[in-house]
Amino acid sequence: xxxxxxxxxxxxxxxxxxxxxxxxxxxxxxxxxxxxxxxxxxxxxxxxxxxxxxxxxxxxxxxxxxxxxxxxxxxxxxxxxxxxxxxxxxxxxxxxxxxxxxxxxxxxxxxxxxxxxxxxxxxxxxxxxxxxxxxxxxxxxxxxxxxxxxxxxxxxxxxxxxxxxxxxxxxxxxxxxxxxxxxxxxxxxxxxxxxxxxxxxxxxxxxxxxxxxxxxxxxxxxxxxxxxxxxxxxxxxxxxxxxxxxxxxxxxxxxxxxxxxxxxxxxxxxxxxxxxxxxxxxxxxxxxxxxxxxxxxxxxxxxxxxxxxxxxxxxx
Numbered sequence: 118x119x120x121x122x123x124x125x126x127x128x129x130x131x132x133x134x135x136x137x138x139x140x141x142x143x144x145x146x147x148x149x150x151x152x153x154x155x156x157x158x159x160x161x162x163x164x165x166x167x168x169x170x171x172x173x174x175x176x177x178x179x180x181x182x183x184x185x186x187x188x189x190x191x192x193x194x195x196x197x198x199x200x201x202x203x204x205x206x207x208x209x210x211x212x213x214x215x216x217x218x219x220x221x222x223x224x225x226x227x228x229x230x231x232x233x234x235x236x237x238x239x240x241x242x243x244x245x246x247x248x249x250x251x252x253x254x255x256x257x258x259x260x261x262x263x264x265x266x267x268x269x270x271x272x273x274x275x276x277x278x279x280x281x282x283x284x285x286x287x288x289x290x291x292x293x294x295x296x297x298x299x300x301x302x303x304x305x306x307x308x309x310x311x312x313x314x315x316x317x318x319x320x321x322x323x324x325x326x327x328x329x330x331x332x333x334x335x336x337x338x339x340x341x342x343x344x345x346x347x348x349x350x351x352x353x354x355x356x357x358x359x360x361x362x363x364x365x366x367x368x369x370x371x372x373x374x375x376x377x378x379x380x381x382x383x384x385x386x387x388x389x390x391x392x393x394x395x396x397x398x399x400x401x402x403x404x405x406x407x408x409x410x411x412x413x414x415x416x417x418x419x420x421x422x423x424x425x426x427x428x429x430x431x432x433x
Contacts, residue, residue, distance in 0.1 A: 120217040122430055127221050130429035131422070136232035137239070137267060139425055141394060143176075143417040144236070144362065148391025152176045154416045157366065159342065165192040168342055169203075172416040181207045181216060181427070185419040187226040191318060201227055201256055205423040217427050225426065229418040231260035233362065234314055234336045237410035238268045240394060241358065241401055242312050242334045248273035250310030252303055252323060252347070254283040257316035257338060262291065265314075272296055275306045279317070304328040315339055315347040322349040329355070331405045337372050338412040348372045348409070350381035358401060358408035362390045363415045371413040 122130075146152050158171030167190035175182035187203035194200060201223030207216045219225065234257075246269050251258050254276070262274065274291065277300040278284040288297050300306035307313060307328040315324060317339045324335065326349055339347050353359055353376035367373035367387060376382045390410065393399040401408055 119215045120427075120430075122217055122219050122427070124220055124222050124224065126430060127219055127426055128224065130426045131225070131228060133429050133432075134422070134425045136228055136422060137235050137264070139421045140229060140232045140236050140418055143421040144233075144391035144415070145394055146176050146391070147363070147415060147417040148389045148395075151178070152417050152420070154363075157370070161342065161344075162190070165190060167191060170341070170414070172414065172419055174416040174420060175210055176417060176420055179420075179424065180210055181420075181424055182210050183207055183416070183420040183423050185226070185416065185423070187223050189223075189318065199223065199256065205419060207423055207427055219423055219426060225422050226414070226419070227256050227260055229422045230257060230338055230412065230414060231264040233412050233414075233418065234261045234338055235264035235268050237336045237360070237390070237412070238265055238312060238334065241360070241408040241410060242269065243332050243401070243404050245404070246271040246312045248275055248310040248312070250275045250277070250300075250306040250313040251316065252277055252306065252313065253316035253339065254278035254280065254287040255316060258287060258314075259290070261314045261316060261336075261338075265312075269312070271312070274298070275300050275310050277301075277303050277306045279319075307333070317347055318345055319347050320344050321346060322352075323347050324352060325349040326351040326355045329407060331407065334401075334408045334410075336410045336412065338414075340371050340375070340411070341413045343370050343374060345370075346372065346375045348376075350376040350379035353409060354381040355407060356409045357403075357406040358399075359387050360390050360393055360408070360410040361387050362410070362412050364389045366413045366415065367411065372409070372411040
């Protein structure tokens with residue numbers, strides 16, 4: 118019999134999951150060739166603006182496989198709805214039987230994305246973080262800052278977004294333990310912060326090569342389709358360390374895809390996250406290096422977090 122797990126139970130179960138550690142395991146399994154992950158299914162909408170991603174696959178030797186449907190409809194907040202929606206479906210690898218339907222409303226996608234950002238900071242952020250810069254004001258902006266608390270005790274935060282009202286609201290919601298500053302532009306933020314997370318759905322660059330300080334780490338997670346771009350391609354050319362969560366996905370989406378299309382970089386410059394996690398020589402070796410991690414979202418993340426939630430749901 119298929120178990121239906123509602124949002125409240127999902128959020129209760131995920132509290133006992135170390136999501137950052139789960140994401141680390143997921144990326145290692147992926148880069149080691151221990152998973153089967155077909156190309157992303159995608160629907161793009163104009164009226165209203167939004168996109169739906171279908172990501173699916175399995176990790177060899179595990180009991181379950183996962184199909185995830187997740188969407189982002191960017192006018193939803195005007196209707197009093199979250200921009201993120203969706204569900205995750207778990208099936209038996211042995212029989213194909215449906216095991217569970219996780220009615221997560223996109224929340225698990227949000228959490229696994231934020232955890233991947235924290236993982237990127239764990240391995241690539243400079244040892245001394247002067248200030249954290251958050252570009253964007255949506256769900257990921259909030260979650261990325263929350264999950265970064267697990268990796269750094271830096272309390273200096275700069276935020277910038279394209280909607281002034283949303284920026285002010287975001288600032289008011291940030292924990293009072295932070296010293297929060299509103300930047301007048303993404304460039305001002307970049308000249309102050311050496312750990313930057315970009316979280317928007319922009320289709321044109323917001324961060325430029327000339328704005329970035331030596332030693333800065335950037336996690337770019339907003340550009341998950343071929344039409345989105347947050348970083349100038351020359352910025353990827355300037356980077357000393359350039360990481361994609363998935364080399365295969367970077368051929369059709371994300372910042373790496375745009376930079377290769379613009380002939381700013383060659384494909385061989387890009388390393389895959391799961392490989393770099395396992396090889397210290399590919400990680401940061403100097404406080405002056407600029408590092409970029411391009412997160413487009415990989416199905417192994419969904420497989421691992423959905424499986425962990427399912428197991429915790431039945432744990433006494």
